[in-house]
Amino acid sequence: MSPGRPATSTSALFKAAAGGDRRALARLLSVVERGGSESRELSGLTFERAGSAYAIGFTGAPGSGKSTLAGALLTEVRRRLRCPVAVLAVDPSSPVTGGAILGDRVRMQHHALDDDVFIRSMATRGHFGGLAAAVPEAVRLLDATGWPLVLVETVGVGQVEVEVAATCDTVVVVVNPGWGDAVQANKAGLLEIADVLVINKADRPGVQETARDLRLMLQLSGTLEWTPPILKTVASAGEGVAELFDAIASHRAHLQAGGELESRRAERALSEALRIAKGRLERALDATVNSPANAALLTALQDNRLDPGQAAGRLVEQVAGDLAGGGALS
């Protein structure tokens, strides 16, 4: 136990969280957000128990109604499956939230008294490999502590959000009616990762055009084993939400029947490992650059006495030395 940390061990917190203690679970999610050695200890604990939860990702432009739709789906899931559901709202643009609930999370407030619903915001810069590595770890933690279904909602549609959504088993991409929205979604790389497409706010004009655009772009991307269905919803009125539930269930059944769930997860495990490794290497490089021992090297570089390639070579050597010694990893 390092000094200054609360005097509860990670494994004790894990035991409590698995027994239903929500505050322990929230603290462990903060551990995942922070990253570092505690988080690695936690990974070891969760990994053995995880593997059965199913993650559904929601992504789409801000204002498309993702939160409302995820909230409506949450209600539908609770009504039809009765299993516990966790919601992670992921916002890369925020600093670490420390567990604070985002403003628009109030839309899910009517679940606040439901013991089988757990809602939490996540944002982190500290984690090795960033959010795209932290989110799967958080999903494993939820999995291992009794949450078999996790909804992951991203706030924006940047590269990080796309990567985060792509770590989920079923990815729901939300667009709105109107010229251009489908094209924007395509440009942002959303259609590539979409398993289910939703045109939300479908009571507005332009639904047919958007649906046609989406179909065309899906056709352009070639024959797929799974053709993402295009659904129309008015999330604020609950319209089309039952169909969304069914579409996600169909996709899940498709993945399981074809053995694709396993192969997708295997692929994702590899990208996750690479992302974590890359994050650790970058962190080690940062530590090396900021080490007082390198002040002279940096001065020589900035005074034009050393070329950037040479300086890079020396930094890389030091990173290798530090990593071999285990220094920069903790």
Place this chain on the structure above:
Amino acid sequence: MSPGRPATSTSALFKAAAGGDRRALARLLSVVERGGSESRELSGLTFERAGSAYAIGFTGAPGSGKSTLAGALLTEVRRRLRCPVAVLAVDPSSPVTGGAILGDRVRMQHHALDDDVFIRSMATRGHFGGLAAAVPEAVRLLDATGWPLVLVETVGVGQVEVEVAATCDTVVVVVNPGWGDAVQANKAGLLEIADVLVINKADRPGVQETARDLRLMLQLSGTLEWTPPILKTVASAGEGVAELFDAIASHRAHLQAGGELESRRAERALSEALRIAKGRLERALDATVNSPANAALLTALQDNRLDPGQAAGRLVEQVAGDLAGGGALS
């Protein structure tokens, strides 16, 4: 000398290029594009001789007329300064060009017989640290071989293009009249790096609105030591190009008078070194992952017998070992 490479040493090519041999220069730019050990040898040669060239970056959305504007500026520079000018057209979306001239480079064709103009396309995926590290190296090479002024033109406005443009001394951001273009430029991070703003195709409607948008966005970004002037050009007719020349000259004088040129270059040298170091670490990680020795590790990861964090730890250890041994660096 590795087998399969032309039997001319890098230093002999460098000597020839410094003596005015354009084919030798073109081959050395290919060396920079490819990266690797030859490129590092070249860095050592160019670094000592470089430091006096001035780089001007052009960036903006495709279709904004950047190429035409850069071509018009080239003509103006040749008329007024009479110094040799090199042009690098940077296209991250292309595979390595091997020196081929991009289609729209034909717009600069009337300089083809001018011995004091050198035009070259650049694209690379192979270079450690990518284009944002390769371009400054190419600029140093041009500098060391007698090209005191380098125009760098990016093709698109992605993250890489913004990074490439930011490595230049004066950054010219090109937008068009019309609602939204200025906002898009701001979103893409272009206004942050702009030293000179150009509304090209200023014979079209909406110029005043775009100028107002740009001014507003500049004001929002706070007080700056240098306020980017907002120019209006019709590059295809040569209108406003003399003013662009003057604005760039003013910016250069401002940087030199305040000592900012040195401090900016020092800052860029540091980011360049970090970028190269990061690129080498990533390359080493790739080599480790693809090493046959790690097949069992990857299988264990994909079969769910090893968690991604543990797998990452082992990969990082191996990278450190390989780098310490110098294996993955060559």
